[in-house]
Amino acid sequence: MPWNISASGSRTAAALAAVASLTLALSGCSSYEATSPRDARSHPAEGARAEAAPVDCEQARCIALTFDAGPGKDTARLLDTLKREKVPATFFLLGKNHVVKHPDLVRRMAREGHEIANHTWTHKRLTDLDADGVREELSRTQDAIAEITGREPTLMRPPQGRTDDTVAAVSRELGLAQILWSATAKDYSTTDSALIERRILDQAGRDGIILLHDIYDGTVPAVPGIIRKLKKRGYTFVTVPQLLAPGRAEPGTVYKP
CATH class of the missing domain: 1.20.5 (Single alpha-helices involved in coiled-coils or other helix-helix interfaces)
Incomplete structure (x- = not known):
């Protein structure tokens, strides 16, 4: 027994x-080790050139608004909102059918002071690929963005947040830091703008990184309310590099609030 x-x-x-x-x-x-924005600010790499930040995030309640998988049909309207509200954002762009299809929007993002970052070429899960596959997904988007803006991104976001040692090694080789998030509306699963807004407001916190997608119908209409209500709570919007300043995003490193 x-x-x-x-x-x-x-x-x-x-x-x-x-x-x-x-x-x-x-x-x-x-499986990964992540560095928080606060840790990045507290331990800047020796000799590294820090991002010039418009605000001291050690003192202010900073938060970063980020958008994945664009540009798309609603991105111009989103850029209008960000310009009107004087809010900088970080855009993690897809290469195929997005960057190459909307070069004018990519140029506009750069011109209006937004941070342009890499979200791979075709949105494959990088942890399913070998090093050559990861390199192709990232480097093709690097090249496409550089051809349009004259500057290669220094940040990337792995699809679905999936990363491992191989992804880190290739990212390091290409000069890309990995940026995850602390708040998501799961806007791929709903067109309800009020629900998207509520989910983000419920998860928002100091030094947070908000994940949204400017390619889904309910997302862009939710952004004005998110911005307005977070400003009312005392938040200051910054790009991801500004959130880490005076630290600097180190290639290969994973950053997550």
Whole structure:
């Protein structure tokens, strides 16, 4: 009887481990060490040139607004809102069917002071690729953005937040820091702008990085309310490099609030 109990317990433990492993895989989590914005500010790399920040985020309640997977049909309207509200944002752009399709929008982002970053060429999960595959996904977008703006990005966001040692090594090689997030509306799953706004407001916090997508119908209409209400709470909007200043995003490193 004791053997039966032990065997049952072992089977239960194995089943729970399998469920945990599956849950981890489905959630998009990967094994990595992350640096917070505060840590980046507190320990700038020796000799590194820091981003010139318009505000001291050690004193102000800073938050970074970021958009993935564009440009798209609503991006011009989003840029109008950001210009009117005097809010800088960070855009993690997709190469194929986005950067190459909307070069004028990419140029406008750069001209209006937004940070332009890399979100791969085709949105493949980088952890499913070997080093050459990761390099192709990132370098093609680097080249496309540089051809349009004259400057290669220094930041990237791995699709679904999935990263590993191979992704880090290739990112380091290409001069790209990895930027994750602290607040997401899961706007890919809803067109309800009020719900998108509420989800972001519920998750917003100091030194936060907000993840939205300017390619989904409900997102851009939610942005004015998000900006207005976060300003009312005393937040100052900055780009991701400004959030890390006087630190500097180090290639290969994962940054997450």
